[in-house]
Amino acid sequence: MSETTTTDPVLVDLTVGIVSAFVANNPVPVADLPKVIEAVHTSLSRLGAPQAAETAPEVAKPTPAEIKRSVKPDTLISFIDGKPYKLLKRHLKKNGLDPASYRARYGLPADYPMVAPSYAAQRSELAKASGLGVSGGRQPVPQAAE
Known part of the structure; x- marks a missing residue:
């Protein structure tokens, strides 16, 4: 997978479930399977990662x-x-x-x-x-x- 692999069991289980369902319903070449796993795992880990807080646009303070x-x-x-x-x-x-x-x-x-x-x-x-x-x-x- 990627250089920073996550061993979070929940994340791994979700990745396995999603990839299994995808492969069962779509023809995927064996050579592309690691790319699919990495893409799903990366997407899931980004979803769980804390996002940078969206700040409101800076408003000019009145004098x-x-x-x-x-x-x-x-x-x-x-x-x-x-x-x-x-x-x-x-x-x-x-x-x-x-x-x-x-x-x-x-x-x-x-x-x-x-x-x-x-x-x-x-x-x-x-x-x-x-x-x-x-x-x-x-x-x-x-x-x-x-």
């Missing part, structure tokens, strides 16, 4: 000025496609990212918002108006003395 410009009062500009969004979470999920990996990928600070500031303030006011965060729900508004 601090670009990071600051990406946060506007009504929208956040995505570094993925350059489009404005009120909420980035759904957009990130569609692109296979979560907030932490997005921040890491683009070198953003840990406190980089995922929601546009005005939208966050609007939702906060709505929550306060409905009594969220206060035990007992909405507090009654005191009546003016008559």
Whole structure:
């Protein structure tokens, strides 16, 4: 076979099984049999070998000025496609990212918002108006003395 023969019994058994099935169903000249065995064995050993981790293409990290410009009062500009969004979470999920990996990928600070500031303030006011965060729900508004 090759110079680096593997004596892994599972790999040898798989090679024997595949070559046996191939030879039983296909006419193979005796002179070509070692080549077939080597090809199957090499292919199987490559399948079991650890692959080099495929890394995502290197993305240019935005400058601090670009990071600051990406946060506007009504929208956040995505570094993925350059489009404005009120909420980035759904957009990130569609692109296979979560907030932490997005921040890491683009070198953003840990406190980089995922929601546009005005939208966050609007939702906060709505929550306060409905009594969220206060035990007992909405507090009654005191009546003016008559």
